Amino acid sequence: xxxxxxxxxxxxxxxxxxxxxxxxxELRDMALCFAEEFAREGWNEEQLIGxxxxxxxxxxxxxxxxxxxxxxxxxxxxxxxxxxxxxxxHA
Numbered sequence: 001x002x003x004x005x006x007x008x009x010x011x012x013x014x015x016x017x018x019x020x021x022x023x024x025x026e027l028r029d030m031a032l033c034f035a036e037e038f039a040r041e042g043w044n045e046e047q048l049i050g051x052x053x054x055x056x057x058x059x060x061x062x063x064x065x066x067x068x069x070x071x072x073x074x075x076x077x078x079x080x081x082x083x084x085x086x087x088x089x090h091a
Contacts, residue, residue: 028075033064035079048076 006013022030034057035048043051051057052064052072064072 027067030059031067031072031075032079034059034060034063035065036083039076039079039083045073045076045080048079049073052076053057 031052034051038048038051049069049072052060055061
C-alpha cells in the first residue's frame with residue numbers, strides 16, 4: 001500500500017473527538033499540563049504565553065480564549081515553580 005493512503009482496517013488509525021464544554025477544573029488541569037510540558041523543555045514565561053495565544057496550538061489556545069490572560073499567567077507561574085523552582089533548570 002502506498003505511504004499516503006489510509007487503510008480502513010488500520011487499528012492504529014488516529015481518531016480525534018470533540019468533547020463537550022469542560023469545567024473550570026478541567027480547563028485548569030489541561031492548561032497546566034501544556035504549561036508543564038513546555039516549561040520542562042526550557043520555554044520561558046513569555047514563550048508559554050505566546051503558545052497559548054497562538055491558534056496553531058489548539059488545546060492551549062482554547063483555554064486562553066475561554067479563560068483569558070490572567071488565568072493563563074497563573075497556570076504558567078504554577079508550572080514554572082514546579083519545574084524550575086529557582087529559575088534554573090530542574091534536575
